[in-house]
Amino acid sequence: MEVLKVAARSNPNSVAGALVGVLREKGGVEIQAVGAGALNQAIKAVTIARGFVAPRGLDIVCIPAFVDIEIDGQERTAVKLIIEPRAAGINGLSEKLNLEPVTAR
């Protein structure tokens, strides 16, 4: 699954856009965040992304997990958020869903 790395300075709107893009392509996406500030931006991004997919009748769920990563030779514990469309969460499937953006006509 594709991994989006989010930092404390990441713009939640930009992350939300990227998140929906990958979700649309791949059916699921992982967000990785190290530290409280980064996780805060990650959760904001997921919340904003819910608004992007809601007009299609879709919802997003996130499943948090710990992950050990190495930064500058130091072992750190990061949080990864596995993001899936709510519907695709039924059987743990990551089936491709049509997440075309809604455009006014």
Next chain:
Amino acid sequence: MEVLKVAARSNPNSVAGALVGVLREKGGVEIQAVGAGALNQAIKAVTIARGFVAPRGLDIVCIPAFVDIEIDGQERTAVKLIIEPRAAGINGLSEKLNLEPVTAR
């Protein structure tokens, strides 16, 4: 839905225990967190709670949302995490699931 308020100093293990308790009783629970530190503890708690319910073959998903709250007369934006068993997320139901703790015999 019952609301658990989590602070930056909350113990994630304790919150996880409370979370599973309410989930078992009510089928769903909301966690409210103000600030990055509090949200960090909340997500840790959800991650730990996944370990508590996993032996029963259950998983937990969280759905983040913004919520406006008032603290000392000041309007603040908090994050609420709607926590549901993954199975119950299928139809957006919050049906009661048997989340009895696993005990060794």
